[in-house]
Amino acid sequence: MLTLPLEPTDDRANPAFKDPASCEQWLSRLQFTNLHAVHGLLRAQIDELNRLPMRVLDRLNTLEKLRETVATVQADYAKKLIAKKLPLSDEEYAVFTAIIGLWQGMLTGYQRCLQDFMDGNTQLEKYGVLLCHRFMLYGSLQIIEHLRSGYEFDGTLWQQLHALYSFTEGNGLQHEKINDPLHGNGQPISCHTLYAKILLTCHAKPAELSRAQLQLLDRWLTQWTQVITIERRCIVSKGDAPPLAVDLQGNKGLQDLQQITQSDHLRYLAMVPLSKLLRVKSILLQQGQAPQQLELGSEFYGVDCVVFLNQLLHLWCEGSSDRLAERQNVTVSAKLGTGFDLIYAYIANKPYKPSGTTSDPNAAGKTHIATVAQTFPANSPPDIEQLESWTIENESILGARLLRESKGGERIGSNQLIALRTKEAKAFMLGTVSWRTVTRSGNLRMGVQYLPGVAQPVVLKTRDGGADQEKSFPALLLPAMTALKIPGSLIVPLGVFKSNRAFEMIHPNKDKFNIKMGFSVSTSADFERVSFTQE
Numbered sequence: 001m002l003t004l005p006l007e008p009t010d011d012r013a014n015p016a017f018k019d020p021a022s023c024e025q026w027l028s029r030l031q032f033t034n035l036h037a038v039h040g041l042l043r044a045q046i047d048e049l050n051r052l053p054m055r056v057l058d059r060l061n062t063l064e065k066l067r068e069t070v071a072t073v074q075a076d077y078a079k080k081l082i083a084k085k086l087p088l089s090d091e092e093y094a095v096f097t098a099i100i101g102l103w104q105g106m107l108t109g110y111q112r113c114l115q116d117f118m119d120g121n122t123q124l125e126k127y128g129v130l131l132c133h134r135f136m137l138y139g140s141l142q143i144i145e146h147l148r149s150g151y152e153f154d155g156t157l158w159q160q161l162h163a164l165y166s167f168t169e170g171n172g173l174q175h176e177k178i179n180d181p182l183h184g185n186g187q188p189i190s191c192h193t194l195y196a197k198i199l200l201t202c203h204a205k206p207a208e209l210s211r212a213q214l215q216l217l218d219r220w221l222t223q224w225t226q227v228i229t230i231e232r233r234c235i236v237s238k239g240d241a242p243p244l245a246v247d248l249q250g251n252k253g254l255q256d257l258q259q260i261t262q263s264d265h266l267r268y269l270a271m272v273p274l275s276k277l278l279r280v281k282s283i284l285l286q287q288g289q290a291p292q293q294l295e296l297g298s299e300f301y302g303v304d305c306v307v308f309l310n311q312l313l314h315l316w317c318e319g320s321s322d323r324l325a326e327r328q329n330v331t332v333s334a335k336l337g338t339g340f341d342l343i344y345a346y347i348a349n350k351p352y353k354p355s356g357t358t359s360d361p362n363a364a365g366k367t368h369i370a371t372v373a374q375t376f377p378a379n380s381p382p383d384i385e386q387l388e389s390w391t392i393e394n395e396s397i398l399g400a401r402l403l404r405e406s407k408g409g410e411r412i413g414s415n416q417l418i419a420l421r422t423k424e425a426k427a428f429m430l431g432t433v434s435w436r437t438v439t440r441s442g443n444l445r446m447g448v449q450y451l452p453g454v455a456q457p458v459v460l461k462t463r464d465g466g467a468d469q470e471k472s473f474p475a476l477l478l479p480a481m482t483a484l485k486i487p488g489s490l491i492v493p494l495g496v497f498k499s500n501r502a503f504e505m506i507h508p509n510k511d512k513f514n515i516k517m518g519f520s521v522s523t524s525a526d527f528e529r530v531s532f533t534q535e
Contacts (some may be wrong), residue, residue, distance in 0.1 A: 002118075002120070002163040002164055002166070002167040003163070004111050004114060004115045004147055006108070006111060006112060006115060007051070009051055009052060010051045010053075010055035011049050011053060011442065013049075013051035013052040013053075014048065014052075015045050015049040015052055016045050016048075017045070017049070017062065018052065018058075018062075019047075019054075019061075019062060020058065020061040020062050020064075020065050023065045023066065023455060027043075027065065027069055029186045030069070030073065032073075032432035035073070035076055035077055036077075036268060038073060039073050039074075039077050039098060039102065040098070041103045042066075042069070042070060042073060043098065043101055043103060043105055045532065046066065046070075046102070046105035046109065047105050047108075047455065049062065049109065049113065049310065050105060050108045050109050050333075053209070056112075056113055056116045056121055056123060056124060057123055057124075057373065059109065059112060059113055060110075060113045060124075060127065062109075063106065063109045063110060063113070063134075066106070067106070067182060068104060068182060070102060071182050072249070073097060073102075074102060074103070077098070077099060078099055078145070078211070079211075080092065080095045081095060081099075081149055082532070083414070084210060084378045084413075085412055085413040085416075085436055086148075086150050086412060086413075086437075086444060087411060087438050087442070087444060088149070088151075088438075089411075096145070096149050096151065097166060099145055099215070099448045100142055100145055100146070102143045102283070103141045103145065103239045104138075104142060105139050106134075106138045107138035107139055107142070108136065109390065110131060110134040110135050110138065111135060113127075113131050114131040114132070114179060114491055116136050117131055126175055128171070129168075129173050129176045129178050129190075129191065130178050132164060132167070132168050132173055132191050133178055133180065133189070133191055133194060134428060135164055136161060136164050136165070136191055136194055136195060136198070137180075137194065139157060139160055139161050139164070139197040140161060141192075142157055143157050143158065143161070143198070143202060144198075144202065144214075145254075147202055147205075147206040147207055147213070148206040148207055148209075148211075148412055149207075150207050150254055150435075150436050150438060150440065151437065151438050152437055152439050152440045153303055153440070154251075154440065155252065156248075156251070156346075157253020158250070158251045158252055158253060158275070159249075159250075159251050161195075161198070162246065162247070162248040162249065162250065163196045163248070163500070164191075165191065165248065166189045166248045168192075171385040173191060174190060174191045174192040174195075175190050175191075176190060176191075176194050177189060177190045178190075182499075183218070183530050187222055188478070189222070189225075192230060193222075193225045193228065194229045195230065196221075196225075196229075196230055196269060197218070197221045197222070197225075197228075199244075199246060199254045199269065199475055200221060200228070200252055200254070200269070200316065201214070201217060201218070201221065202254070202313060203253060203254040203315060203316060204251045204311075204315050205315060205433055205435065207414075207436070207437065208434070208435055209278045212299060213308060214222065216296075216297055216299055216300070216308075217312075219297060220296070220297075221295075223295055224274065224277060226274075227273035227274050227277055228269065228274065229269070229273075230266045230267050230268070230269060231267065231269075231270060232267065232268070233268070234257075234270065234272075235267075236257070237272075240272045240275070241271040241272050241274070241275035241316075241317035241318070242256070242257055242271065242317075243257065243268040243269060243270050243271055244256065244257075244268070244269045244270050244271060244316070245257055245260045245266050245267070245269075246266070246267050246268075246269075247260060247263065247265055247266055247443075248265045248266070248267060249263075249265040250265075253355060254269065263324065271316055271317045274316065274317065275313065275316075275317040277310050278310075278312060278313045278316075278317065279313065281294050281305075281309055282306050282309045282310060282313070285302045285303075285305055285306050285309075286302075286306060288302075289302075290302060291305045297391050326357060328394060328395055328396065329393070329394045330392055330393070330394060330395055331391060331392070331393065332391065332392045332395075332422055332423070333389055333390070333391055333392075333405070333423070334389075334390050334391070334392055334402075334420050334421060334422045334423075335385075335387040335388070335389060335390075335420070335421050335422075336387060336388050336390045336402070336418055336419065336420050336421075337387045337388075337391075337418065337419045337428075338410050338412060338417070338419075339416075339417070339419050339455050340417055340474075340491070340493050340526050340527045341474075341493075343417060343418075343419040343428070343476070344457060344474045344476060345382050346382050346387070346428060347427075347428055347455055347456075347457050347472075347476060349382065349459035350382070351382075352459075352474040353458075368451055380502060382422065384455035387407070388404065388405075388406070388409050388410065389405045390402045390403060390404050390405060390420070391403045391404075391405055391446075392420075392422070397450070398449065398450060399431065399434065399448050399449040399450050400431075400446060400447075400448050401445065401446075401447050401448075402418070402420075402445065402446055402447075402448060403439075403444075403445045404444045405440040405443075406443075407441075407443055409444070410529040411443065412433055412436055412446065413433070413524075413525055414433055414434075414435075414436065415432050415433060415434075415522075415524040415525070416432065416433045416524060416525065416526060417430065417431075417491065417524060417526055417527045418430070418431050418432070418433060418448060419431075420448065422513075427454045427455075428455065429450055429454075430450070430451040430455045430478070430491070431448040431449055431450045432449050432451065432522070432524065433446050433447070433448060434446075434447045434448065434449045435447040451478055451491075451529070452478060452481055452484070452486045453478045453479050453480075453481055453486070453488075454479075455476040455477065455478055455491065456476065456477045456479065456507070456508075457474070457475075457476060457477075457508060458474075458475050458476070458477045458490075458505050458506060458507055458508075459472050459473070459474060459475070459493070459505075459506040460472060460473045460475045460496070460504070460505055460506075460515075461472075461503060461504040461506060462489075462501075462502070462503060462504075463493070463503060463504050463514070473492065473493060473496050474493070475490045475491060475492045475496075475505075476490065476491040476492075477490055477491075477505070478490070478491065478529075487531065488532065488534055489521055489529050489530060489532070490517075490529070490530050490531075490533055491527050491529050492527065492528055492529075492530060493526070493527060493528075494523070494525075494526065494527065494528055497517060497520055498517065498526070499517060499518065499519060499530045500516055500517065500518075501516070501517045502514070502515070502516050502517075502535075503515050503516075503517070513534055514534070514535040515532045515533065515534050516532065516533055516535055517530050517531070517532050518530065518531035518532055518533060519531050
């Protein structure tokens with residue numbers, strides 16, 4: 001049931017504008033030279049407007065006047081949070097809460113109007129769909145911002161969104177379309193379509209997508225509305241993409257069928273049509289068609305579009321039953337280190353001592369390594385107890401979900417290199433961070449994808465002549481796993497890799513091998529994983 005709790009209005013409220021005309025004049029005088037100041041001013045004035053008792057159509061039309069400016073300022077302000085490590089710094093967290101607060105301000109304004117509509121105000125008879133759309137939109141933007149920034153939220157936002165969709169169903173409003181020039185390329189959109197778009201966007205793991213990918217995804221989903229349906233019944237066919245389900249009385253987004261209890265409150269998104277569409281577009285791209293020919297836009301090259309389409313296909317259409325079967329719930333404490341130089345020191349059982357001169361292009365990295373060396377007592381191996389304590393919550397041979405046992409600690413970035421070791425283990429396991437989120441209690445939780453094999457410390461000595469002669473670099477060798485057909489690879493600091501670059505690889509036992517680098521397998525802010533061949 002849709003309930004809209006609201007604070008009472010106050011005659012003492014005194015916003016800078018009190019009707020659409022004065023709002024338009026106020027907006028025309030805004031100075032955008034200081035983004036922080038204009039964002040704070042917008043939020044304060046909208047909050048004050050929401051306290052003001054006023055004619056409902058004046059409130060609605062004033063909010064409509066504000067929408068474009070709010071959307072522009074929010075988009076610019078959100079750029080301050082791009083690719084930030086978690087937890088956010090105090091300054092970054094203030095930006096995050098300010099963004100959420102401004103979306104909530106817009107939501108509250110439309111909430112007052114929707115309440116009047118539900119109470120039977122005849123002036124709003126023809127605005128029911130618009131009010132539901134706006135309420136759904138601004139509620140969903142808060143959900144997406146939480147997911148994109150990596151901060152958990154309580155289930156109230158989901159409950160509110162589901163209750164609103166249920167309200168549109170009960171009043172026959174879900175399929176009626178309205179124009180929204182700010183979202184969905186200006187194409188007419190229904191609450192049914194908007195709700196499906198929100199569910200699928202949130203199920204695509206926004207924290208792992210760039211803002212450019214999210215914008216592109218929004219346009220794609222708008223174009224694919226004809227194949228997205230929400231049904232009361234589902235059909236599961238062997239070999240086809242299974243439906244995804246949502247509980248209209250629940251506090252979560254889309255879930256796999258195996259994770260949800262059957263009830264009359266469930267709605268299903270049939271994924272077979274969308275699965276076929278994604279596969280066809282991916283195949284055509286691989287056959288040489290350009291993204292523009294397939295209405296996929298011009299932002300990414302064809303190969304990038306193929307990767308993104310396959311990523312969406314995996315998340316939406318392939319189900320998680322196999323992965324869930326592999327995962328085992330455990331509660332095991334482990335020590336965790338981050339950063340290439342620190343990890344190398346623990347695996348080698350001593351810090352790396354850099355060579356070369358300060359003119360080295362990798363001098364900054366060597367300075368960092370030298371700093372790490374200073375943290376360990378002279379002639380003493382690194383003490384594992386100095387590392388952070390984490391709990392492994394579940395694990396498979398491919399990866400694990402981890403929870404930091406304290407609220408403080410290193411900030412961690414996406415795709416960052418980590419080393420993990422339990423008390424019983426004989427060696428560290430290397431991995432990369434695939435996702436991160438800050439729990440409501442303030443602890444950091446993350447997903448880690450393990451790198452294959454047990455890493456071995458080696459030193460790479462250049463042998464390609466010229467200015468680089470006699471320089472050396474630390475590296476971590478991931479030996480080949482013949483049984484699994486996984487070739488060997490190297491983890492090296494950024495700036496070391498160059499295709500066909502020749503090195504002498506020196507093992508701790510002084511064995512030496514001549515190698516040549518191949519291609520970059522993956523890269524991050526502090527390391528690069530590369531292929532190599534032995535000569």
